[in-house]
Amino acid sequence: MFGFGPLELYIDERLGDILNNCDTSSKKQVARNTMKSLPLDVQETEECYTIHADLPGVPKESVSVHLEDNILTIETERKEETKEEKGNVHFSERYYGKMKRSIRLPEPVDAEKTAASLENGVLTLTITKHHDKLKKKAIKIN
Numbered sequence: 001m002f003g004f005g006p007l008e009l010y011i012d013e014r015l016g017d018i019l020n021n022c023d024t025s026s027k028k029q030v031a032r033n034t035m036k037s038l039p040l041d042v043q044e045t046e047e048c049y050t051i052h053a054d055l056p057g058v059p060k061e062s063v064s065v066h067l068e069d070n071i072l073t074i075e076t077e078r079k080e081e082t083k084e085e086k087g088n089v090h091f092s093e094r095y096y097g098k099m100k101r102s103i104r105l106p107e108p109v110d111a112e113k114t115a116a117s118l119e120n121g122v123l124t125l126t127i128t129k130h131h132d133k134l135k136k137k138a139i140k141i142n
Helices: 006-020 025-032
Strands: 040-044 048-054 063-068 071-078 097-104 109-119 122-129
Touching (some): 040 097, 071 122
Antiparallel strands (some): 040 048, 063 071
């Protein structure tokens, strides 16, 4: 394909200027008022699952973790700081509001052998797999 050279460059620059100067306040409000999914890292070893979730600025009292029927659910809410600002706010991109994530763990787990910690804004869950040790049994054929 042939490019338009200087005309294409001119249009790209002007369009970039227009988009950079747009008022994003309406977009900002929409993004702040919708529930977000919580991104997770899930690692598996032979013995357990380790799950990490970034929760910057969220106190542990605002985090709820449930494990039922092998479905792990993490819910939290990050409340907006209410302080009087002097001057104009040019950007406000941090997310405030509810976040929720549910995942099904691939193997049965032991809910009683679960540990959780929240340090430096990272929630870490260690969930032990449930190993039913089946005894070897000969089955008689009739």
